[in-house]
Amino acid sequence: MMNIMHPALRRLDLNLLPVFEAVYRYRSVRLAAEELSMSTSALSHALSRLRAALNDPLFYREGHRMCPSVYATQLAPSIASALKFLNQELTPQPKFVASASTDCLQIAITDFTAQCVFPTLMPRLQQQAPGLRFELRYLPHSPALTELLAGEVDLALGFSALDEAEHPELDEICWLKDDYVAISSARRSRLTLTD
Numbered sequence: 001m002m003n004i005m006h007p008a009l010r011r012l013d014l015n016l017l018p019v020f021e022a023v024y025r026y027r028s029v030r031l032a033a034e035e036l037s038m039s040t041s042a043l044s045h046a047l048s049r050l051r052a053a054l055n056d057p058l059f060y061r062e063g064h065r066m067c068p069s070v071y072a073t074q075l076a077p078s079i080a081s082a083l084k085f086l087n088q089e090l091t092p093q094p095k096f097v098a099s100a101s102t103d104c105l106q107i108a109i110t111d112f113t114a115q116c117v118f119p120t121l122m123p124r125l126q127q128q129a130p131g132l133r134f135e136l137r138y139l140p141h142s143p144a145l146t147e148l149l150a151g152e153v154d155l156a157l158g159f160s161a162l163d164e165a166e167h168p169e170l171d172e173i174c175w176l177k178d179d180y181v182a183i184s185s186a187r188r189s190r191l192t193l194t195d
Contacts, residue, residue, distance in 0.1 A: 108156035
């Protein structure tokens with residue numbers, strides 16, 4: 001698939017986008033320049049370059065305020081969103097150190113994990129990560145893909161069929177394999193998988 005880029009984007013210095021966003025937000029060259037640690041003349045020059053690249057006045061002066069053009073108003077939400085996304089992605093995330101963490105982890109559990117796994121797991125966790133707190137969320141269904149992808153839980157301990165819990169944005173480990181056993185009365189006919 002060919003990557004098609006808008007011609008204006010080819011000409012655009014991406015360093016000008018924070019200038020646009022700050023002027024749009026403050027409606028002031030002076031305040032935008034202060035936030036970006038630029039002189040007002042440098043910011044005005046950057047704004048001129050942005051106007052030329054996008055072939056639009058973008059902002060016009062009305063008294064002491066810079067008012068956005070219709071095109072600038074259309075662009076503003078996308079530019080703000082793109083800058084926010086890039087800032088989050090480029091900001092290094094602190095490495096998680098369990099022994100020093102005081103975070104509260106949201107853990108999705110089932111009846112089985114609550115009864116069979118947690119009594120053994122909790123003493124180990126408390127020893128290795130004494131400040132870590134846990135909030136358990138009972139989910140009768142498993143796997144908890146929807147909750148994990150929405151960020152409602154940090155970890156899900158449950159069961160799934162082999163292909164059921166796979167998702168490209170999630171990591172999974174198989175920590176236990178077990179069989180289900182069904183017990184019925186001897187007077188009942190033999191159980192099958194369809195039962």
